[in-house]
Amino acid sequence: MRSKRWKKIFTFAPVYVFLLGLVFFSVFPSLWMFLTSIKPPNEVFTTPPRYWAENPTLDNYNRVLFESRIPRAFLNSTLVSAATGLITLLLALPAGYGFARYRFTGAGLLSTSLLFGQMLPAVVLVIPLYIVLNKLDLIDTHAGLIIANLSVTIPVAVMMMRSYIESVPRELEEAAKIDGVGNIGVLVRIVMPVSIPGIVAVSIFTVIHAWEEFLYALNFANSAAVKTLPITLAEFSGQFKIDWGGMMSAAVVISLPVLLLFLICNKYFVKGLSDGAVKG
Amino acid sequence: MKKWSLTDRIGYAYTAPALAVVALLMAFPLLYTFMLSFQKNDVFANETKFVGLRQFARLFEDPVFVLAIRNTVVWTAACVAFQFLLGLLAAVAINQEFVKGKTVIRLLIMVPWVLPGIVGVQTWKWSYHPDFGIINHALKSLGIISHDITWTSGSSTALLSAIIVNVWKMFPFVMLMLEAALQSVPKELKEAAYVDGARPLRIFFAVTMPHIMMTSLTVILLLTIWTFNAFTFIFALTAGGPAHKSEILSLYIYRQGFQNLNFGLASAASVVLFLLTMAFSLVYIRFFMRKGEEA
Numbered sequence: 164m165r166s167k168r169w170k171k172i173f174t175f176a177p178v179y180v181f182l183l184g185l186v187f188f189s190v191f192p193s194l195w196m197f198l199t200s201i202k203p204p205n206e207v208f209t210t211p212p213r214y215w216a217e218n219p220t221l222d223n224y225n226r227v228l229f230e231s232r233i234p235r236a237f238l239n240s241t242l243v244s245a246a247t248g249l250i251t252l253l254l255a256l257p258a259g260y261g262f263a264r265y266r267f268t269g270a271g272l273l274s275t276s277l278l279f280g281q282m283l284p285a286v287v288l289v290i291p292l293y294i295v296l297n298k299l300d301l302i303d304t305h306a307g308l309i310i311a312n313l314s315v316t317i318p319v320a321v322m323m324m325r326s327y328i329e330s331v332p333r334e335l336e337e338a339a340k341i342d343g344v345g346n347i348g349v350l351v352r353i354v355m356p357v358s359i360p361g362i363v364a365v366s367i368f369t370v371i372h373a374w375e376e377f378l379y380a381l382n383f384a385n386s387a388a389v390k391t392l393p394i395t396l397a398e399f400s401g402q403f404k405i406d407w408g409g410m411m412s413a414a415v416v417i418s419l420p421v422l423l424l425f426l427i428c429n430k431y432f433v434k435g436l437s438d439g440a441v442k443g
Numbered sequence: 444m445k446k447w448s449l450t451d452r453i454g455y456a457y458t459a460p461a462l463a464v465v466a467l468l469m470a471f472p473l474l475y476t477f478m479l480s481f482q483k484n485d486v487f488a489n490e491t492k493f494v495g496l497r498q499f500a501r502l503f504e505d506p507v508f509v510l511a512i513r514n515t516v517v518w519t520a521a522c523v524a525f526q527f528l529l530g531l532l533a534a535v536a537i538n539q540e541f542v543k544g545k546t547v548i549r550l551l552i553m554v555p556w557v558l559p560g561i562v563g564v565q566t567w568k569w570s571y572h573p574d575f576g577i578i579n580h581a582l583k584s585l586g587i588i589s590h591d592i593t594w595t596s597g598s599s600t601a602l603l604s605a606i607i608v609n610v611w612k613m614f615p616f617v618m619l620m621l622e623a624a625l626q627s628v629p630k631e632l633k634e635a636a637y638v639d640g641a642r643p644l645r646i647f648f649a650v651t652m653p654h655i656m657m658t659s660l661t662v663i664l665l666l667t668i669w670t671f672n673a674f675t676f677i678f679a680l681t682a683g684g685p686a687h688k689s690e691i692l693s694l695y696i697y698r699q700g701f702q703n704l705n706f707g708l709a710s711a712a713s714v715v716l717f718l719l720t721m722a723f724s725l726v727y728i729r730f731f732m733r734k735g736e737e738a
Contacts, residue, residue, distance in 0.1 A: 178536050182548055185533055188611065195577055196566040211580045254461040261457025265450050273462060280469045282724065283673030286693040287717045290700045290709050291472035291479065313470035321461050346453060376694075377560035377675040382701055393561040397679050407569050414562045425557045428472045429550070432557070437619060 200412035223412035236395035244373035259324025280318040311379040325363025367435030479710035530617020555617040601689035624658035
């Protein structure tokens, strides 16, 4: 009896210690970000650093929200992410439906090339996209960023939509067609309502992708009127030295919408991000 | 000309808009990169001329490019190895039946993966700060180091700093994928092996591993492609410095293209990056994943 209990403790303890260590490793940077964001400057810049915020303050947030470029960038990011999400969905829903339900000539080849496209790294396209957007006068515009984002989101979203629709029984569609509902009607009135979970997952994937997209935003946006949050955060600095307190509050502001979305619709969120990564 | 059937026409109608976007934004730019890599263009004189493979020759004569390839390989190998190992250990640990509070543990561990990449990088950069950073302070308090380390600007630590951040960011993804795969391992199999007197480690390699093999191989392929082409981590953390010590191919392309405005050379480097990515993926899928499927 006693030895059994000891054996249990010897197997349980290391697993728990390991998991606790991982939780600490995962969460500590975010905690540190938050703690720094509520410290007054004289507590941010101390040697040795202090763990706790002795006189918590919202000064950093004040500066970020009212005196920095973050609010403007927030607006830009919202616009770019929402538009990327909407356009991606408008294109991916019919395309996913087409691939899922119609065995048309070349469907196999085309979906293979989409898979290939999904594996194509963004870095490889950054130079030609810049030149093309430049010729179209779309550098430093929201439209330019949205278009660039589509090159990443469309292939992934189409494949996600397709595999979701394939998992939905097609009897309803057949019945509607017999009742004389047209092709567009079937898509809008029959397929869309039952595909809501897939649509939510795709939307989360695209919006989150656009929200944190860095490489294209760095090179295709130059002015504060267009720059998105990630770029503005990367360039965040004070007049003489980097304002780390302000930077960390800005980081909290950028993370908050994502963390909220993650907490509220955890299941969809994880599905959106992981399906977007794997299934494609 | 064969006439398109009704199925063909409807199928094309649904898929054409998305496919057109892919053709315009991916296929065309990809071909354009190849074209540019054979051309030398002078942005200021606004003229281009065909130079064949000369830019590729120039690339491989550039010691920084060769160093960037070496850095990319080290960076990718180290990141993927630790991301996968840590993710696998995490998945196995959290999958133990006796573990309580799985949902909360999982949520907390997933935070790095959920946070926007640049937020993670900036927070780590602040923690790495040589004077005010919490990492040096913690290591000194624990007696592990006696002098402050210049993490992101030290020539021997810059790449390591970025590797740690990338491992931190992506191991939760591995955990998530592998945990799902672990749950598909039939309990009876493990119990049968246990009854037969197999030790836990043996059960893991003989029973569990084969079941999560395909997922593992897929995850490793994805991690490799992402890491190989990653940009944000190193750009924001070390900017490739000091003295190109942490410069990887994506940064080399950025520097040549957007700082030196040498689009021809940057395109040639993009082509090299693309070909390396494709070659790796094809060889990997051919030799590992096909075999994995047969097993």
